[in-house]
Amino acid sequence: MNMRLCSILLCVASLSFAGQTKTFKYDGLEITVLQDKPTSMPNKIFHGAPVEEINEAVPKGTSPASINAFVVKTPQHTFLIDTGMNTDTLLQNFRNAGLKPEDIDVVLITHMHADHIGGLLRDGKATFPKATLHIAKEEFFYWRQANPNIKQIANAYLKRTELFIYGEDLPIVRAAQSETEKNVGLFRNTKAAKIAQQTDDIFQGRDASGHTPGHTVFESNKLIFFGDLVHSAALQFADPNICAQFDMEMPKAVQSRRKFYDVAAETKKLILGAHLPFPGVGYVLKDEGGHYSFKPLEIKPEDIIEKQNNNDN
Numbered sequence: 001m002n003m004r005l006c007s008i009l010l011c012v013a014s015l016s017f018a019g020q021t022k023t024f025k026y027d028g029l030e031i032t033v034l035q036d037k038p039t040s041m042p043n044k045i046f047h048g049a050p051v052e053e054i055n056e057a058v059p060k061g062t063s064p065a066s067i068n069a070f071v072v073k074t075p076q077h078t079f080l081i082d083t084g085m086n087t088d089t090l091l092q093n094f095r096n097a098g099l100k101p102e103d104i105d106v107v108l109i110t111h112m113h114a115d116h117i118g119g120l121l122r123d124g125k126a127t128f129p130k131a132t133l134h135i136a137k138e139e140f141f142y143w144r145q146a147n148p149n150i151k152q153i154a155n156a157y158l159k160r161t162e163l164f165i166y167g168e169d170l171p172i173v174r175a176a177q178s179e180t181e182k183n184v185g186l187f188r189n190t191k192a193a194k195i196a197q198q199t200d201d202i203f204q205g206r207d208a209s210g211h212t213p214g215h216t217v218f219e220s221n222k223l224i225f226f227g228d229l230v231h232s233a234a235l236q237f238a239d240p241n242i243c244a245q246f247d248m249e250m251p252k253a254v255q256s257r258r259k260f261y262d263v264a265a266e267t268k269k270l271i272l273g274a275h276l277p278f279p280g281v282g283y284v285l286k287d288e289g290g291h292y293s294f295k296p297l298e299i300k301p302e303d304i305i306e307k308q309n310n311n312d313n
């Protein structure tokens with residue numbers, strides 16, 4: 001993302017939007033989608049295919065999209081994946097979904113663009129008082145240099161930040177750890193990364209770089225959080241070569257997109273996308289000709305969980 005767009009997003013981040021939430025059961029898990037706001041992606045921000053192809057695929061000139069964060073309750077943990085544009089909206093969505101900030105014990109961040117980390121701080125303090133914050137090491141160190149404000153986040157979550165290496169099992173859980181051990185932990189090398197063991201409770205942080213230097217996909221035995229692999233469902237499933245201008249390194253972004261389309265299609269796991277139209281969940285299909293498409297999840301009425309609005313946080 002260029003700096004101008006960054007500053008627009010940061011400026012917008014101080015406003016509160018009215019999004020929507022949805023909670024549903026999925027294969028033994030409880031998933032809540034927290035939408036900051038519906039949005040749309042104009043054709044002119046997409047590159048990597050002839051303009052005619054793009055305009056033919058999206059004749060209206062903009063693709064419907066969204067800004068989504070997700071909460072997943074597994075048997076052992078309550079994960080929050082990304083945090084949207086701003087804390088006020090996120091907390092309003094929490095209340096609407098019957099959630100409290102202290103319910104979250106693990107925060108996973110796909111990357112550090114403003115529309116994914118906007119809800120991490122509340123008045124300069126950690127919004128999630130009990131959560132451990134997980135960010136890919138590459139991503140954190142890149143943005144710490146590029147944007148000094150990022151230090152605020154590290155300070156707020158000082159003793160509860162885990163900078164993981166691609167391939168590690170998340171959450172990283174440390175019992176009774178000394179300060180020295182913690183510091184060593186931050187700089188352990190890739191050889192120390194565990195072989196991923198995907199269960200309902202464990203996600204593997206996987207290399208999906210290209211959109212940003214440390215962009216991460218989180219994969220469990222049932223789910224794949226796609227982060228920003230896709231900005232236009234209408235364009236980028238049919239043609240994975242198409243990139244949004246926010247992709248910092250486009251050839252690498254294309255590689256990552258293709259890699260995880262294949263993983264999703266082969267494993268038939270549910271994908272959850274930060275910018276897929278609300279509620280942003282579904283499957284990637286691949287036909288015999290190698291063409292991809294997206295099939296939104298049909299959420300059965302009996303799987304939808306109606307939440308009591310919770311107004312005391």
Ligand SMILES: [Zn+2]
Binds near residue numbers: 228
């Ligand atoms: Zn984004």
